Amino acid sequence: MSQKRKVTADEHLLDTRHSEEWKQKAAWRVMKIQAEFVEGFDTLEAAELGDAIGVYGSARTPVDGEEYKLGVELGRKLGESGFSVITGGGPGAMEAANRGAADAGVKSVGLGIELPFEQGINPYVDIQLDFHYFFVRKVMFLKYSCGFCALPGGFGTMDELFESLTLVQTQKVGKFPIALIGVDYWGGLVDWLRKSMLGEGKINPADVDLLLVTDDLDEAVDHMKKAGM
Numbered sequence: 572m573s574q575k576r577k578v579t580a581d582e583h584l585l586d587t588r589h590s591e592e593w594k595q596k597a598a599w600r601v602m603k604i605q606a607e608f609v610e611g612f613d614t615l616e617a618a619e620l621g622d623a624i625g626v627y628g629s630a631r632t633p634v635d636g637e638e639y640k641l642g643v644e645l646g647r648k649l650g651e652s653g654f655s656v657i658t659g660g661g662p663g664a665m666e667a668a669n670r671g672a673a674d675a676g677v678k679s680v681g682l683g684i685e686l687p688f689e690q691g692i693n694p695y696v697d698i699q700l701d702f703h704y705f706f707v708r709k710v711m712f713l714k715y716s717c718g719f720c721a722l723p724g725g726f727g728t729m730d731e732l733f734e735s736l737t738l739v740q741t742q743k744v745g746k747f748p749i750a751l752i753g754v755d756y757w758g759g760l761v762d763w764l765r766k767s768m769l770g771e772g773k774i775n776p777a778d779v780d781l782l783l784v785t786d787d788l789d790e791a792v793d794h795m796k797k798a799g800m
């Protein structure tokens with residue numbers, strides 16, 4: 572990629588190379604973080620999303636592929652069932668889910684994140700927020716969603732998935748359905764969870780049952796309806 576790389580707010584905060592600057596500006600950075608929480612809560616409360624589903628998935632999913640179509644269909648089916656849709660607002664699977672939600676005429680939310688390279692929010696978002704800090708953004712995802720669907724994705728998707736699972740497992744959030752869409756893609760991971768994690772006693776059988784793995788979007792949407800039950 573030949574785009575110019577900028578230093579993001581997250582990097583200023585987290586990377587020790589910037590620690591001198593952090594010491595000088597610590598108080599101001601905390602204010603910035605606080606402002607980001609306030610803006611996030613304000614905007615999303617005012618949006619009155621009702622029941623919303625967070626959709627995760629790869630930023631790299633090509634627009635002309637089957638996975639993108641699946642994402643559009645998922646967003647649309649969630650919308651037709653009365654759910655608002657929340658994504659990271661980026662390209663790929665996020666764009667697909669926002670597009671489906673927009674097609675269904677429901678609220679389509681994009682929680683954008685500042686990245687070292689320029690990237691606009693996708694055009695199918697009608698409620699947009701732009702975060703500097705990943706951790707603030709993740710709070711918004713969790714607070715305003717009542718369930719999650721993960722389309723095939725990479726590290727970012729895994730991070731969001733396992734954060735959600737940890738919060739459910741530790742009962743920080745209540746009944747919170749999670750569906751992994753794509754048996755071929757996710758099957759290997761779930762096999763490993765059963766064989767290694769569960770097999771070696773690192774999780775309980777009920778923890779694996781938190782996940783629905785399916786190719787059937789209707790089944791995934793029905794699973795989302797179990798939120799809060």
Ligand SMILES: CC(C)=CCNc1ncnc2c1ncn2[C@@H]1O[C@H](COP(=O)(O)O)[C@@H](O)[C@H]1O
Binds near residue numbers: 628723725726728
């Ligand atoms: C082409 C490219 C890398 C763009 C990155 N642009 C992004 N824009 C918004 N959210 C993102 C982005 N990358 C990762 N994320 C977050 O991490 C997840 C995707 O990461 P990944 O592609 O699976 O690992 C998304 O659900 C999203 O919440």
